[in-house]
Amino acid sequence: MDSVGLYEKFEVSLQMNAKFENPYDPDQIDIMATFISPAGKEWKVPGFYNQVFWSSFAVRFSPNELGEWKYSVRVKDKTGEVTSEEKAFKARPTFQSTFFEGRPSLVGGTQE
Numbered sequence: 001m002d003s004v005g006l007y008e009k010f011e012v013s014l015q016m017n018a019k020f021e022n023p024y025d026p027d028q029i030d031i032m033a034t035f036i037s038p039a040g041k042e043w044k045v046p047g048f049y050n051q052v053f054w055s056s057f058a059v060r061f062s063p064n065e066l067g068e069w070k071y072s073v074r075v076k077d078k079t080g081e082v083t084s085e086e087k088a089f090k091a092r093p094t095f096q097s098t099f100f101e102g103r104p105s106l107v108g109g110t111q112e
Contacts, residue, residue, distance in 0.1 A: 010062065034072055
């Protein structure tokens with residue numbers, strides 16, 4: 001299972017055979033991911049055309065709860081709509097040194 005630090009970037013890269021002329025027009029191609037938190041809260045996050053990698057789309061998300069997240073991606077174009085199978089990743093504590101009230105602390109972790 002993939003994992004990502006709490007509040008860090010989780011990215012899903014999509015390779016697909018969708019039909020569109022303009023990748024920026026949601027009437028031609030629409031991508032929406034659904035993320036479900038460990039507590040059951042649902043987040044809808046739109047996908048975007050990634051110009052860095054030709055003909056690819058991506059979804060980026062930052063988890064705000066520790067634990068196992070579930071997600072699926074829906075793609076709609078002029079030929080129809082398809083939803084991926086449900087996948088999962090784990091949000092783990094992020095061990096970055098930060099300062100809170102003038103003393104070091106850990107994001108998503110505990111200070112011992």
